[in-house]
Amino acid sequence: MNPSNMKNTNLYALILAGGVGSRFWPFSRELEPKQFMKIFGERSLLQDTIKRLQGIVNPKQVYIISNKSYFYEIKRQVEKFHILEGNIILEPEGKNTAPAIGLCARLIGRINPEAMLIVLPSDHCIKDVRKFRSCLLKAVKCALEGYLVTLGIRPREPALGYGYIKTLADRHKVTRSQGYYRVEKFLEKPSLEKAKKYAAGKNYFWNSGMFIWKADVFMAELKRYLPKLYSQLLSIESKDTIGKAWPQINSISVDYGIMERSQKIALVPADFDWTDLGSWDAVNDILPKDKKGNVIHADSMDLSSERICVFSRSNRLISTIGLKDLIIADTPDALLVCDRHRAQEVKKIVENLKSLNRKEHIMHLTDKRPWGSYTVLQIGGGFKIKLVEIAPGKRLSLQRHSKRAEHWVVVCGLARVTCGNTVKLVKSNESIYIPKGTKHRLENPASGKLQIVEVQTGNYLEEDDIERFEDDFNR
Amino acid sequence: MNPSNMKNTNLYALILAGGVGSRFWPFSRELEPKQFMKIFGERSLLQDTIKRLQGIVNPKQVYIISNKSYFYEIKRQVEKFHILEGNIILEPEGKNTAPAIGLCARLIGRINPEAMLIVLPSDHCIKDVRKFRSCLLKAVKCALEGYLVTLGIRPREPALGYGYIKTLADRHKVTRSQGYYRVEKFLEKPSLEKAKKYAAGKNYFWNSGMFIWKADVFMAELKRYLPKLYSQLLSIESKDTIGKAWPQINSISVDYGIMERSQKIALVPADFDWTDLGSWDAVNDILPKDKKGNVIHADSMDLSSERICVFSRSNRLISTIGLKDLIIADTPDALLVCDRHRAQEVKKIVENLKSLNRKEHIMHLTDKRPWGSYTVLQIGGGFKIKLVEIAPGKRLSLQRHSKRAEHWVVVCGLARVTCGNTVKLVKSNESIYIPKGTKHRLENPASGKLQIVEVQTGNYLEEDDIERFEDDFNR
Numbered sequence: 001m002n003p004s005n006m007k008n009t010n011l012y013a014l015i016l017a018g019g020v021g022s023r024f025w026p027f028s029r030e031l032e033p034k035q036f037m038k039i040f041g042e043r044s045l046l047q048d049t050i051k052r053l054q055g056i057v058n059p060k061q062v063y064i065i066s067n068k069s070y071f072y073e074i075k076r077q078v079e080k081f082h083i084l085e086g087n088i089i090l091e092p093e094g095k096n097t098a099p100a101i102g103l104c105a106r107l108i109g110r111i112n113p114e115a116m117l118i119v120l121p122s123d124h125c126i127k128d129v130r131k132f133r134s135c136l137l138k139a140v141k142c143a144l145e146g147y148l149v150t151l152g153i154r155p156r157e158p159a160l161g162y163g164y165i166k167t168l169a170d171r172h173k174v175t176r177s178q179g180y181y182r183v184e185k186f187l188e189k190p191s192l193e194k195a196k197k198y199a200a201g202k203n204y205f206w207n208s209g210m211f212i213w214k215a216d217v218f219m220a221e222l223k224r225y226l227p228k229l230y231s232q233l234l235s236i237e238s239k240d241t242i243g244k245a246w247p248q249i250n251s252i253s254v255d256y257g258i259m260e261r262s263q264k265i266a267l268v269p270a271d272f273d274w275t276d277l278g279s280w281d282a283v284n285d286i287l288p289k290d291k292k293g294n295v296i297h298a299d300s301m302d303l304s305s306e307r308i309c310v311f312s313r314s315n316r317l318i319s320t321i322g323l324k325d326l327i328i329a330d331t332p333d334a335l336l337v338c339d340r341h342r343a344q345e346v347k348k349i350v351e352n353l354k355s356l357n358r359k360e361h362i363m364h365l366t367d368k369r370p371w372g373s374y375t376v377l378q379i380g381g382g383f384k385i386k387l388v389e390i391a392p393g394k395r396l397s398l399q400r401h402s403k404r405a406e407h408w409v410v411v412c413g414l415a416r417v418t419c420g421n422t423v424k425l426v427k428s429n430e431s432i433y434i435p436k437g438t439k440h441r442l443e444n445p446a447s448g449k450l451q452i453v454e455v456q457t458g459n460y461l462e463e464d465d466i467e468r469f470e471d472d473f474n475r
Numbered sequence: 476m477n478p479s480n481m482k483n484t485n486l487y488a489l490i491l492a493g494g495v496g497s498r499f500w501p502f503s504r505e506l507e508p509k510q511f512m513k514i515f516g517e518r519s520l521l522q523d524t525i526k527r528l529q530g531i532v533n534p535k536q537v538y539i540i541s542n543k544s545y546f547y548e549i550k551r552q553v554e555k556f557h558i559l560e561g562n563i564i565l566e567p568e569g570k571n572t573a574p575a576i577g578l579c580a581r582l583i584g585r586i587n588p589e590a591m592l593i594v595l596p597s598d599h600c601i602k603d604v605r606k607f608r609s610c611l612l613k614a615v616k617c618a619l620e621g622y623l624v625t626l627g628i629r630p631r632e633p634a635l636g637y638g639y640i641k642t643l644a645d646r647h648k649v650t651r652s653q654g655y656y657r658v659e660k661f662l663e664k665p666s667l668e669k670a671k672k673y674a675a676g677k678n679y680f681w682n683s684g685m686f687i688w689k690a691d692v693f694m695a696e697l698k699r700y701l702p703k704l705y706s707q708l709l710s711i712e713s714k715d716t717i718g719k720a721w722p723q724i725n726s727i728s729v730d731y732g733i734m735e736r737s738q739k740i741a742l743v744p745a746d747f748d749w750t751d752l753g754s755w756d757a758v759n760d761i762l763p764k765d766k767k768g769n770v771i772h773a774d775s776m777d778l779s780s781e782r783i784c785v786f787s788r789s790n791r792l793i794s795t796i797g798l799k800d801l802i803i804a805d806t807p808d809a810l811l812v813c814d815r816h817r818a819q820e821v822k823k824i825v826e827n828l829k830s831l832n833r834k835e836h837i838m839h840l841t842d843k844r845p846w847g848s849y850t851v852l853q854i855g856g857g858f859k860i861k862l863v864e865i866a867p868g869k870r871l872s873l874q875r876h877s878k879r880a881e882h883w884v885v886v887c888g889l890a891r892v893t894c895g896n897t898v899k900l901v902k903s904n905e906s907i908y909i910p911k912g913t914k915h916r917l918e919n920p921a922s923g924k925l926q927i928v929e930v931q932t933g934n935y936l937e938e939d940d941i942e943r944f945e946d947d948f949n950r
Binding site (some may be wrong): 026141223237299303315316317318319320321322323326328330332333335336337339340341342343346348352353358360375378380381382383385387405408409411412423427429431433451453455457 | 501512620758776778789790792793794795796797802804805807808809810811812813814817818820821823824827828833835850853855856857858860862879882884886887903904906908926928930932
């Protein structure tokens with residue numbers, strides 16, 4: 001089979017989008033991880049990943065596997081790429097990469113036994129899309145020969161943050177002429193000493209986490225090396241039965257479970273630019289800088305700083321004086337100021353927040369919901385103020401709060417409000433009161449934006465004071 | 476006369492509180508300068524200045540001169556010290572120190588021709604109050620002999636930010652035994668070279684700006700060296716006639732106008748600790764530090780930073796990783812991150828803001844008003860959300876807006892609301908609507924706190940859309 005005419009037939013992409021990468025905190029949060037963030041402009045990393053596949057993989061054959069709590073965000077983000085809602089596969093909980101990839105290989109293999117899978121993380125940055133595509137096609141060729149193909153990155157420096165792959169020395173290579181290597185072994189994240197050795201050697205590569213293989217070849221290797229997982233996956237006939245099998249499945253990475261053991265591994269060198277956006281520092285490497293080496297994505301005012309990165313998701317003015325080699329990331333509820341050589345440690349801050357039972361690592365003050373979003377503007381003694389935006393045609397659940405009343409002032413658009421037994425239209429500059437304990441529903445019946453200011457009053461104002469009676473989103 | 480029994484008779488204090496010091500931005504703003512800021516805990520710098528005088532000067536003889544736009548803030552801050560409202564002298568506009576001090580010498584001199592003035596800036600930090608007081612009494616003794624006494628600070632380092640005073644060499648000193656020196660000359664802020672020479676010399680002092688003199692001696696020197704100002708001040712009979720004379724008066728500092736020329740200058744060495752809070756860096760010198768030399772006054776989380784200062788007026792979490800020698804000052808609408816050796820340059824940021832016609836140097840998002848305060852929570856297209864607090868017993872003006880309607884939700888306390896021809900009480904968890912163009916008034920008739928959420932709607936939402944009909948504060 002010739003890869004060039006596979007485009008619309010057997011070629012499938014599987015994008016892994018379940019990560020909760022915490023090193024982009026405070027921009028990334030548990031409920032809004034980095035793959036959904038727009039770091040480089042108009043598109044998120046997930047969207048960039050999808051866009052890179054255009055012209056290679058039919059959008060109907062692009063699958064995304066993720067955590068169920070990200071479903072509506074993914075749906076929103078992939079809409080414009082014509083990816084089918086049915087292609088979003090949801091894990092009830094994260095079980096690492098082997099079960100996730102295995103599940104999709106199983107489901108896609110049932111649809112098309114000849115399926116060829118391109119497995120891609122959703123948080124990489126690759127600028128040279130042309131080279132990326134031609135490299136993929138090379139890898140597909142290799143995978144057609146029955147190999148599990150991994151794309152290897154030539155080390156640019158003795159990085160400590162990556163696993164390495166050692167290929168067989170030249171004399172053992174099988175098909176150099178076709179552009180791929182056989183693999184000798186996978187190596188864990190190294191010490192600095194080892195990393196230096198690896199980076200200097202010709203037959204070491206960074207493990208990119210991008211894989212290409214036939215679904216049936218992968219399943220056969222699963223059967224050999226992870227037979228229990230294999231049989232668990234066989235019990236899954238469709239998306240509907242994932243929930244039943246999943247709790248019994250053990251977490252294991254595809255590197256550890258398959259790649260380090262299989263005898264069918266081949267490596268295709270990635271000859272395109274590639275960055276694993278592992279931390280804020282990586283962003284700094286990628287974005288264009290001013291004359292002083294600064295990357296400023298904020299309303300800012302600087303006096304003679306050098307090599308600083310300023311990112312903002314707030315409206316605040318950020319003024320900087322005489323700084324060097326710093327990362328500043330500002331959000332409405334949390335600020336990070338970090339030596340850029342220590343950006344890896346952001347992860348520790350997130351761990352500390354977790355152990356202190358704080359909230360700043362979980363979600364932003366603006367929380368996205370399937371029907372729109374809300375932003376907490378102020379929390380005071382006995383009251384909470386939110387700005388709520390409801391997307392055109394969307395509505396919240398029919399709900400009731402037992403401990404709070406709500407005052408709604410429509411500031412933009414038109415609302416259809418159910419309050420007890422009445423339904424009425426509330427226009428901009430009108431308000432309505434929802435007494436405590438009254439069933440109510442808020443809807444945007446129009447085609448324009450609806451914004452309301454919600455003033456909650458009561459002694460308990462947490463999100464869990466909600467009883468849902470009907471919901472368009474099955475919550 | 477013996478200073479110890481002067482306490483309640485001729486001894487007056489004059490606190491200069493008109494400065495708009497911009498080097499504490501973003502905490503200080505044009506409408507909220509540093510003398511009103513609480514940097515060290517419960518009291519502002521102004522309040523600390525007043526408190527240091529307790530037991531020395533009768534509160535009824537403590538005067539404060541400032542800009543008229545600070546009147547209500549000063550009134551609020553001095554209330555608990557039993558300073559008379561009549562003792563707050565307001566300049567229609569700042570004319571530097573000679574007219575300000577002259578005005579008060581004139582007014583106080585008319586009340587008590589024997590008055591002895593202690594002139595103090597309102598933004599100094601002095602911890603050893605006992606030594607400060609005994610130094611003041613020493614200075615009073617000297618001033619009783621007819622001198623204009625200045626308190627001189629022994630240089631701790633070759634500072635560039637102060638003016639210096641050179642005293643006469645030992646053989647010329649008149650009254651060393653009594654603890655004071657005659658002054659040879661005043662020296663402007665020096666170059667580093669000169670500062671080093673001064674700091675090494677025994678007869679150089681920093682000019683602290685604290686003065687002690689008899690009102691009549693000062694007026695006589697004014698008559699001699701600034702005769703025009705003298706006669707302009709004579710035309711002022713009481714506070715009521717300041718406004719008439721003031722516009723014609725020229726700006727001039729007391730250092731330049733009097734101290735550098737008078738032959739009657741004496742210097743009393745200040746043997747107490749003293750810091751002129753000229754910039755954020757000075758605060759760092761004063762406040763207690765943790766083991767790593769950090770001063771953290773914020774909700775913060777740090778990983779191994781050293782010698783950083785973190786100050787916050789926001790609710791935001793401030794996380795810091797591996798920083799050194801930085802100042803971070805965070806407010807809801809502006810953040811400063813600054814090399815602490817360059818804290819002087821904050822002034823330049825403020826100048827830039829001014830020239831760009833921005834607002835972050837003028838006022839905080841929380842704006843203090845004579846009746847309480849308000850905080851802007853959100854500005855959107857066609858709406859603005861404020862949290863408004865009205866002090867017990869206080870009320871806003873009877874007013875009208877021509878371009879906006881207002882929705883008020885009472886979230887704490889009880890409001891008396893005038894809306895058109897009706898007056899009604901609005902309780903917590905109730906709301907009321909003020910249509911565009913309707914006269915209205917908001918009052919807190921109770922003894923507790925009143926908080927309302929105000930949602931403004933309209934196409935023009937600036938503060939200048941207000942027509943006032945009655946106002947308790949003569950605005």
